[in-house]
Amino acid sequence: xxxxxFECQDCRKKFELFLSFAEIASQPTIRCPECASQNIQRVWTxxxxxxxxxxxxxxxxxxxxxxxxxxx
Ligand SMILES: [Zn+2]
Numbered sequence: 001x002x003x004x005x006f007e008c009q010d011c012r013k014k015f016e017l018f019l020s021f022a023e024i025a026s027q028p029t030i031r032c033p034e035c036a037s038q039n040i041q042r043v044w045t046x047x048x049x050x051x052x053x054x055x056x057x058x059x060x061x062x063x064x065x066x067x068x069x070x071x072x
Contacts, residue, residue: 005043008032014043 004024007014013034030040 006030006040007043008034008037009039009041010037011035 002019002021003016004019005014005016011032011034013032015033017030019028029038031038032040
């Protein structure tokens with residue numbers, strides 16, 4: 001089951017919830033486990049960072065080399 005990260009906008013508590021796609025689609029009311037606030041923001045973490053990391057990695061492996069012969 002996918003894990004979703006949330007952050008409470010009131011007390012800045014971060015927490016994870018296991019929710020199915022159906023549960024997410026029905027937009028359930030999520031409460032902060034710390035202060036019971038409903039002012040919760042979804043935090044997008046792993047997928048975005050993973051894609052950026054891979055892009056940086058492939059760009060780094062194509063670092064400019066001295067022997068390209070382009071200024072001949
Ligand atoms: Zn809270």
